[in-house]
Amino acid sequence: MGKTFAVIGDPIDHSLSPNIHSAVFRELNLDCSYIAYRIPKGELKEGIDGLKKIKIEGFNVTIPHKIEMMKYLDKIDESCSLIGAVNTVVNMDGILKGYNTDMDGFLEPFKKKKLNIVDTKVLLLGAGGAARAIVAGFAKEKAKSITIANRTLENANNLSEFSKKIGLSATGIKIEDVNNSVKDYDIIVNATSVGLKNEPSPISLEGINEKTIVYDIVYMPMNTDFIKKAKEKGAIIIFGYEMLLGQAARAFEIWHNMEAPYNAMKKALFGGF
Ligand code: ATR
Numbered sequence: 001m002g003k004t005f006a007v008i009g010d011p012i013d014h015s016l017s018p019n020i021h022s023a024v025f026r027e028l029n030l031d032c033s034y035i036a037y038r039i040p041k042g043e044l045k046e047g048i049d050g051l052k053k054i055k056i057e058g059f060n061v062t063i064p065h066k067i068e069m070m071k072y073l074d075k076i077d078e079s080c081s082l083i084g085a086v087n088t089v090v091n092m093d094g095i096l097k098g099y100n101t102d103m104d105g106f107l108e109p110f111k112k113k114k115l116n117i118v119d120t121k122v123l124l125l126g127a128g129g130a131a132r133a134i135v136a137g138f139a140k141e142k143a144k145s146i147t148i149a150n151r152t153l154e155n156a157n158n159l160s161e162f163s164k165k166i167g168l169s170a171t172g173i174k175i176e177d178v179n180n181s182v183k184d185y186d187i188i189v190n191a192t193s194v195g196l197k198n199e200p201s202p203i204s205l206e207g208i209n210e211k212t213i214v215y216d217i218v219y220m221p222m223n224t225d226f227i228k229k230a231k232e233k234g235a236i237i238i239f240g241y242e243m244l245l246g247q248a249a250r251a252f253e254i255w256h257n258m259e260a261p262y263n264a265m266k267k268a269l270f271g272g273f
Contacts, residue, residue: 001031002031002032002033003030003031003032003033003057004032004033004034004035004054004055004056004057005021005032005033005034005035005056005057005058005059005060005255006034006035006036006037006051006056006059006060007034007035007036007037007059007060007061007062008037008038008039008047008051008059008060008061008062008065009038009039009061009062009063009064009065010038010039010040010041010063010064011038012036012037012038012062013036013038014220015036015062016219016220016244016269017034017036017060017248018034018035018036019268019269019271020244020245020248020265020268020269021034021248021252022034022268023264023265023267023268023271024252024260024261024264024265024268027261027264028261028264030256032057037051037059039065041064041065044065044068044069044072045072048072048096051091052091052094055091056091057090057091057255058088058089058090058091058251058254058255059088059089059091060087060088060089060251061086061087061088061089062087063129066085066086066087066129067084067085067129069085069086069089069098070084070085070086070098072096073086073089073096073097073098074095074096074097075095075096075097075098076097076098077097077098077099077100079099079100079101079103079104080098080099080100082100082103082136082166083100083102083103083132083133083136084132085100085102085129085132085133086098086099086100087099087100087101087102087247087251088100088101088247088250088251088254088255090254090255099250099251099254100133101246101247101248101250101251101254102130102133102134102243102247103133103134103136103137103140104137104246104247104250105243105244105245105246105247105248105249105250106133106134106137106217106243106246106247107137107140107141107246108242108243108245108246108249108250109215109238109242109243109246110141110238112242113236113238115213115236115238117138117141117142117143117187118141118142118143119142119143119144120143120144120186120187121143121144121145121146121147121184121185121186121187122138122143122145122146122147122185122186122187122188122189123146123147123149123178123181123182123184123185123187123188123189124138124146124147124148124149124189124191125149125150125175125178125188125189125190125191125192125194125202125203126148126149126150126190126191126192126193127148127150127152127155127156127158127159127172127191128155128191128192128193130191130217131148131150131159131191132159132162134189134191134217135148135159135162135163135166135168135170136166138163138168139163139166139167139168143168143187144169145168145169145170145171146160146163146168146169146170146171147170147171147172147173147181147185148160148163148170148171148172148173149172149173149174149175149177149178149203150172150173150174150175150192151174151175151192153172153173153174156172156173156174157172158172159172160172175192175202175203178203178204179204180204180206180207182203182204182205182206182207182208182212183207183208183209185208185212186211186212186213187212187213187214187215188205188208188212188213188214188215188230189214189215189216189217190202190215190216190217190218190224190226191217193218194218194226195216195218195221195224195225195226196218196220198221198224198225199225200225201224201225201226201228201229202226203226204229205226205229205230205233205235208230208233208235209233209234209235210233210234210235210236211235211236212230212233212235212236213235213236213238214226214227214230214235214236214237214238215237215238215243216238216239216240217240217243218240219239219240219241219243219244220240222239222240222241224240227239241269244269245262245265245266245269248260248265249262249265252265
């Protein structure tokens, strides 16, 4: 019998994960299917019971369940316990094991492009769930320091405490206080949701140069205003879809125990844009 996979979240109809995974099943002739399953906030337990009933093989977890899902896991991978959030689950006869592939997915483009993180100064915009996985990634790869700039200072300070706890020197500031300090950073990452609705860049990029790495985790639209401004300065760009593909590839490898066909995934993703 074929294996079934899913992505759960709400809203879920714009998720590109079904496109990516289904295309790969076709490419590799795997007898599997991947569905998008809307589970509203507050109905996670019932939703998971339903998934267990249909003997789901594995599933991805997205907004708003990434943190609450931790409660329903029987086993927790290291990546997951470190970040405190889960985005990939394996179901072994009713035993659920959780992983977090956001951190590795975030780091993948640096590895693919051989871009250095060791000893760099990082400016991170945002302090939500995604930002937490990113902080863990920079700590793992031994960045020198991170400045976390956020609309709500308290959230920036909390994330900065987490960063220090895992060994990465950190400061929290308000996003409007970034001002002209962008030139002081080697890597600038947008992990806020600003850009999803075509809003202007959350900060000015005046002062960056062609050595600055600018990374937007917003993948839709692909060319956010933040990315456009970085391009004008000739900066090194990493697009949000690169992280999306990275985390999908890692999830694929966890579920199927084989290397993910990255190019087929990329082709499928671009069909979705
Ligand atoms: P995700 O899981 O994608 O990280 P999240 O946890 O809801 O989503 O985090 C969203 C981030 O975008 C937060 O840093 C949020 O700032 P606050 O902590 O102040 O809420 C930020 N954000 C959302 N809308 C924003 C806006 N209009 N301007 C600036 N920052 C915004």
